Amino acid sequence: MKRQAASTHTQTTTIRTPTFLLELPLVVNPGQAKHLRAHLEAARQLYNAMLSLGQRRLRCMRADPAWQEARSLSRTHKAQRAASFSALRTAHGFTEAAFHQAAKGLRVGWIAEHIEAVLAQTLASRAYRALNRVCLGNARRVRFKSRGRGFGSIENKRNDTGLRFVIQPPEKGNAGFLLWNGDRFPALINWQDEVVCHGLKHRIKYARLLQRPASSKRAAGADTEGDHYVVQLVLEGVPHHKPKHIIGKSIVGGDLGPSTLALVPQEGEASLQVFCAELAPDARVIRRLQRQMDRQRRATNPEHYDEKGRIRKLGSKKRPWKQSKRYQATRRRKATKEHKLAAHRKSLHGRKVHEVLALGKTIILEKISYKAWQRQFGTSVGLRAPGMFVALLKRTAVPPLGVASTGGTLVARPHTHHGTEPVVSWLWHKGQEAPLRVLASVCLRCGSCATRSLLSVSCRLS
Structure with missing residues (x-):
């Protein structure tokens, strides 16, 4: 009777709802910071143990003769290949459910005093996703978390047990706290901020704790080790939409380069401008900090350099590097410069996304590999991050992928111009060696004249 009841049981499908994040800083005293570092x-250590166990299972699965048989199947037989690989994963325990079961045996002793069962499952899922990328060929190896770098984030699966965030009712003060292992960490909530008020009105799916390095140990909110803690609330719903961010109705064509952005709306004037022109990295200060770090590293580790100042080769042997306190302080200063630059770049990306959406909600871009630009235009791509901008634009404009619910569409078209019609280019300044930015183009079919970027966008719209 039990077997028959199990066969007739139907699994309920999980309903996916839109999600957005809200980040709040935490107030942590020295005793609580010590507890958090222990957790x-x-x-x-539990995550590294799961990675080690998963690597052994992955090697055993690939060494199985059935693995080669499954790989030899034709890709046209998708169902047969999927069934073969699924049977291999189940037989060797390389599934997410098997990792959850293995976490029960690894969460013993002192680790069980710090990590609850639900948190152990999230760590097991995290290790499985990392190893699955190696199994599918999307990554070459997994990275174990060293003691020096530490483990900077941990999250829960729900908000009713273990690591959770609670908000007091209005009659008790409207304060928010992160609860974990008997500790209560107050959160700094600005109820005058409309974004924060909008987020805290929604249901909390789960909480995520983040540990981030501060600029120094004396920075505001930093603990004795120079770290500060924030909580990310994963909320159900859509984020707050400010009234000043209007959404256009027309179609917009865009041509994004490593350092330029051309926009041609159907209604309005075309524009060609430098992408993230306000970014101004202080290269001179960063270069001096790098030289100072190199001098400090050489002074602390003279045995690793030869008489000409070159690093000695030790083959595959790992070279232990000693770090002085002044070196760590200099490295923290350089990291702070990079963090400020990244925050400024992210702010400029968000501002530009709203400017594009104000022109129109249907956006047409050129289909291109932004990762390939890293080899050709490494400095410009590393500074302006065009691929990150496109990802933010897609996440903001397209409802199935994002949360803004603008009803927009992002289309990536290959580079074509009226089918096979040629494009003739000439120099505005004849007889001179002009750079690429002053090149103009004319279409032999439509007769339009513009710069290359604007012409490619306008013809992509037609």
Whole structure:
């Protein structure tokens, strides 16, 4: 009777709802910071143990003769290949459910005092996703978390047990706290901020704790080790939409380069401008900090350099590097410069996304590999991050992928111009060696004249 009841049981499908994030800083005293570091150290060791176990299972699965038989199947037989690989994963325990079961045996001793069962499952899922990328060929290896780098984040699966965030009712003060292992960490909530008020009105799916390095140990909110803690609330719903961010109705064509952005709306004037022109990295200060770090590293580790100042080759042997406190302080100063530059770039990306959406909600871009630009235009791509901008534009404009619910569409078309019609280019300044930015183009079919970027966008719209 039990077997028959199990066969007739139907699994309920999980309903996916839109999600957005809200980040709040935490107030942590020295005693609580010590507890958090112990919890994160236990999470690091459990995560590394899951990676080690998963690597052994992956090697055994690939060494199985059935693995080669499954690979030899034709890709046209998709169902047969999927069934073969699924049977291999189940037989060797390389599934997410098997990792959850293995986490029960690894969460023992002192680790069980710091990590609850639900948090252990999230760590097991995280290790499985990392190893699955190696199994599918999307990554070459997994990275174990070292003690020096630490474990900077941990999250829960729900908000009713273990690591959770609670908000007091209005009659008790409207304060918010992160609860974990008997500690209560107050959150700094600005109820005058409309974005924060909008987020806290929604249901909390789960909470995520983040440990981030501060600029120094004396920075505001930093603990004795120079770290500060924030909580990310994963909320159900859509984020707050400010009234000043209007959404256009027309179609917009865009041509994004490593350092330029051309926009041609159907209604309005075309524009060609430098992408993220306000970014101004202080290269001189960063270069001096890098030289200072190199001098400090050489002074602390003279045995690793030869008489000409070159690093000695040790083959596959790992070279232990000693770090002085002044070196760590200099490295923290350089990291702070990079963090400020990244925050400024992210702000400029968000501003530009709203400017594009104000022109129109249907956006047409050129289909191109932004990762390939890293080899050709490494400096410009590393500074302006055009691929990150396109990802933010897609996440903001397209409802199935994002959360803004603008009803927009992002189309990536290959580079074509009226089918096979040629494009003739000439120099505005004849007889001179002009750079590429002053090149103009004319279409032999439509007769339009513009710069190359604007012409390619306008013809992509037609």
